[in-house]
Amino acid sequence: MEYLTVSAAQRCVLDAVNAPDVETVGIERCLGRVLACDVTANRDHPPYDVSAMDGFAVQSRDLGGAALTVVEDIKAGDMPTKILAPGQCARIMTGAPVPQGADAVVRVEDTQTLADNSVQIDVVVKSGHDIRPRGETMRSGDIVLNAGAEITPGVIGMLAMVKCATLQVYRRPRVAILSTGDELEGMNDPFDPNKIPDANSYALMAQVQSLGIEPVLLGIARDDPDDVLLVSGGTSVGVHDYVRPTIEALGVKMLFWRVAMKPGHPMAFGVGDDTLVFGLPGNPVSSMVCFEQFVVPALRRMMGFSRCHRRTLQARLASPHKRRPGRTEFVRVKLSRDELGYVANVTGTQSSGVLLSMAHADGLLVMATDTGALAAGIDVTVQLLDGTAFQLETGYKE
Ligand code: AMP
Ligand code: MG
Numbered sequence: 001m002e003y004l005t006v007s008a009a010q011r012c013v014l015d016a017v018n019a020p021d022v023e024t025v026g027i028e029r030c031l032g033r034v035l036a037c038d039v040t041a042n043r044d045h046p047p048y049d050v051s052a053m054d055g056f057a058v059q060s061r062d063l064g065g066a067a068l069t070v071v072e073d074i075k076a077g078d079m080p081t082k083i084l085a086p087g088q089c090a091r092i093m094t095g096a097p098v099p100q101g102a103d104a105v106v107r108v109e110d111t112q113t114l115a116d117n118s119v120q121i122d123v124v125v126k127s128g129h130d131i132r133p134r135g136e137t138m139r140s141g142d143i144v145l146n147a148g149a150e151i152t153p154g155v156i157g158m159l160a161m162v163k164c165a166t167l168q169v170y171r172r173p174r175v176a177i178l179s180t181g182d183e184l185e186g187m188n189d190p191f192d193p194n195k196i197p198d199a200n201s202y203a204l205m206a207q208v209q210s211l212g213i214e215p216v217l218l219g220i221a222r223d224d225p226d227d228v229l230l231v232s233g234g235t236s237v238g239v240h241d242y243v244r245p246t247i248e249a250l251g252v253k254m255l256f257w258r259v260a261m262k263p264g265h266p267m268a269f270g271v272g273d274d275t276l277v278f279g280l281p282g283n284p285v286s287s288m289v290c291f292e293q294f295v296v297p298a299l300r301r302m303m304g305f306s307r308c309h310r311r312t313l314q315a316r317l318a319s320p321h322k323r324r325p326g327r328t329e330f331v332r333v334k335l336s337r338d339e340l341g342y343v344a345n346v347t348g349t350q351s352s353g354v355l356l357s358m359a360h361a362d363g364l365l366v367m368a369t370d371t372g373a374l375a376a377g378i379d380v381t382v383q384l385l386d387g388t389a390f391q392l393e394t395g396y397k398e
Contacts, residue, residue: 003260005369006293006328006398009269012255013294016271020170020304027159030151032212032388033169034304039145041138041162049098050076052130056089056111056119057102060127067118074099089119098131105130137161148306170304173227175215177204180234180243181282184220199284199355200232207291210386211299227302229275230295233282235268243279244268252277260369262327263352264290283352289330289364292385293394300390311384312395315342317365321374328369328398332361333382344382361385366396 004012022036051057051074062068068089071082076095084090084101092098092105107130110123138144144158151159151169159167178201185195187202201217208215208230216226234243235257247270248254257268257279263286268279278295280287292310300308315335323329333344347360363382367374374380381396 003258003265003327004256006259006261007394009256009259009267010294010297010394013269013276013298014301014308016255016269016276017298017301020302022168023171024166025169026166027156027164030159030167030169031153031156033151033172035145035147035149035151035155036168036170036304037147038143039159039162039164039167041140041142041144043138043140043162044135045137045161046095046132046134048134050095050132051092051098051105052094052132053105053107054093055091055105055107055109055130056121057084057092057098057105058089058121059084059086059102060104060125060129062086062089063104063106063121063124067114067120069118072099089121103127103131148304150305150307170302172213173299173302175208175213175228175230175299176218176226177201177208177215177230177232178218179220179232181220184233186220200280200282200287203284203288203355203358204230204232204280204291207288207295208299211296211303213299213303226275228295228299229277230280230291231277232280232287235266235279235281247277247279259290260327261289261293262329264293264330265327267294269294281352284355285332285352285358288358292364292383293330305390307390307392309383309391309394311387311389311391312366312381313342313363313384315344315365315380315382316340317374317376317378317380318343318345320376321346321365323367323371323373325370325372329367329371330364330383331367332357333363333365334360335362335382342382344380366398368397 070091071088073091074080074096075093080097080099084099090099104125104127106121106125112120114120149155179198183196184198185192186198205215231243252270252272254270257266259265259267267290270277280290297308332347334347336343344365347357350357363384365380365382
């Protein structure tokens, strides 16, 4: 089988994702989810014309002349009891309803209160000044949020504004994580200096958690398919690498197992009845890099997001980086900033076995297939490894 390009492999994965399922959740628990239905306003907000300032409600044509008589005090929550006649005004607080007869508000800073319950106003304002009209935020019947909206704190505020105590969101996928290899030592196994601690289960667990999903750790080699199964190790063509045949025997159809990337191949992907199976490489760095390129977009798509890829930004490379062209390469970098913008610093040795290169990284510098050695100071694309903001496209050239 040919080596797939990174983008062809991503397309294959995203094409295998089914339409997301919907569930109902409380407003307290929906941050970071995706709205599965349109949300409609059930009232006008504000419900009447309100003052935008603490000050005086006036008839604008009265301004520029004699002092005005204050006929009442209106606080937020009060209803006015008087209709303003010429020469009259009302003291009014922010958010309080503007009385009939008034067509503008003058802020308190532009007025002087006189002894005889009257107020001298030294400014002239136009009709409508400092009044927030009825329905300025929303009108009853308006669609205020569309299905597909990412639920941010601002969206939660709007949901509360329309008194949505529960709402429909896309369900989070169930994700299970499995490590394979006779050399592996589980977290609770006795210490054996000749074994390799199972780092992948925990690194992948955290990558899944960073997307708002709580995965199940299956430990070392047991199988229990879910919406998504992440298997690490054993996917290459070594004689002891049995994961691929085992997965195929479970009725999972393998769609690819080679991607032209570094680190990262062998990287396998298959679909079962209701399960997507990712065969991630055993090397911890490779496994994590493949997770970011293929599993992140798939899980985000399953949760109903349209922006499925990690954010990228442009940075300058701090020091030269050697490499051989031929595959898309993901170099682990730490970002700093100077007066010209972001600077990308390669995090030490880039061998795919050295997990510290990942532990110290903020992002992955992406080098296109045909890029040769990079000189210091050159402009590079860096995919961030963390954050809650995502983008529609990968943002890098392969
Ligand atoms: P494999 O893909 O199984 O050939 O593994 C490639 C390398 O990654 C080997 O050196 C393995 O020991 C190592 N490896 C595989 N799985 C894990 C794991 N869960 N945690 C840490 N290292 C692993
Ligand atoms: Mg192995």
